[in-house]
Amino acid sequence: MGIRVHRPYIIAEKDDHRFIWLGLDEAEAERGILTNQYLIVDKNEGLLIDPGGQYVFERIYRNVSEFIEPENIKAVFFSHQDPDVVGSLIMISDFFPNAEIYVSKLWTRFLPHLGVIEGVVMKEIPDEGTDIIVGKTSLKAIPAHYLHSPGNFSLYDPKVKVLFSGDIGAAVFPEGTWYLFVDDFKTHVKYMEGFHKRYIPTKRALDIWLNKIKELDINIIAPQHGAIFAEKNVKKFLDWLRNLDNVGLDSI
Template identity: 40%
Template sequence: MDNKTSSYILFDNGEHKCIVFTSLVKGEGIQANQFLIINDREGAVIDPGGDLTYSPLTFELLKYIPLNRIRYVFGSHQDPDIITSMPRWLMHTQASIVASKLWARFLPHLNSAFTSGKMTGNWEDRLIELPDEGMSVPIGQSELCCIPAHFLHSVGNFQFYDPISKVLFSGDLGASVVGDPQTPVTDMEAHLRSMRGFHQRYMCSNRILRYWVEMVREMDIDMIVPQHGAPFVGREPIEQFLDWLWHLECGVDLIEPRIYRCPKTRLAVA
């Protein structure tokens, strides 16, 4: 596929669509994928990003659905590249924000629009706080399953499973800074090597990874699509990815006590 394409259809059976948006960040900001689910003329946006992506993303969305038909904006966790554009979605659409109960109340700190009078109505009425065990949220005649992925890497982390397309939108789990978001992983050995450093630093522990792998192996999944980098498509690549996570030591498994010292390095001031 053409890498310059900003959006492409991941799944379309005539009634249900999954669209991926890529390469919307210009300049030095980290590239991230954003997602749109459409069913029965209703839409849901997953991990819409921040100010760097809001304008180009809404421009691309309008090719598929009017903004007034976006019913939900889902945030997997609180990173800036995930949902710092949330105040704009509240101001310019009627969408509800779906996020973990652990950090949903921190969202007003993202923008002064909440207190400047630019926000109409009570924004709290449009905030859906996910319990730790997750829930399913209806979209048209379908639903999006918010599944727990806590500590992978946020304390209140969720992933989103679409049972019609059988796509798991996995957030930062499976993310890589290499690989074309529009081209599935083919060289698994090389791709897993490229992911190792990020996953060892950002994911909490092997114990949590194994809980997640056990859950995912019971699900009917055809694709795992992360927020950064290439997707895993088909059972063989997915199983290879799950096997790799099962044995991966990361986070607190690797941290050393010597890190916890008052630093001796001093900033050099000109």
């Protein structure tokens, strides 16, 4: 089976609001871990989620442009500071000139090291989280600290009940395997275990996050790597996290 290019896909929509997965070129796997990027469009405004490194930027820009004028991207949400999340920052100000950057207050001082980011408006997300308004929808940046970054957020979209979970739920596919939605949960667990046991420092961080999202009405959990959990797999995934042990330092 050859390398495939996948078109963007609307994972949820209601009225004039869409939550879009921004496609993939499987050849990207040769250059780094595969990443998912997402776009939320509400009426005429857009928010881009974890746009990623420079080599995926062309695909992102092209696919975003199918759904919204680039100048109507109002905000970019960075879940944390990793290169696979923030790597294309210096291009964002040129290609999405009206986008304000939302990132944990822990990381705003570090991002200028990526290069000249003149004219970029940084919005520091406080530890307790914040609301980000796009069109008529108020998105919720929810604390997910130490999962795996110490200044880390998930993003909940109440309009279509989608939770972007960042690196929580990350999976690494073996060569030749890829799918957008989790089907066989049992097999998928094997692709998630390695990341969750090594990159997450302690189970306590997971317990705090699980407690925080407990009251949310969630139809879909969309992670930054791997596959999307929908319907019955949302509960299976959260149950799996709840029962995970020997995470990070807990295993030493």
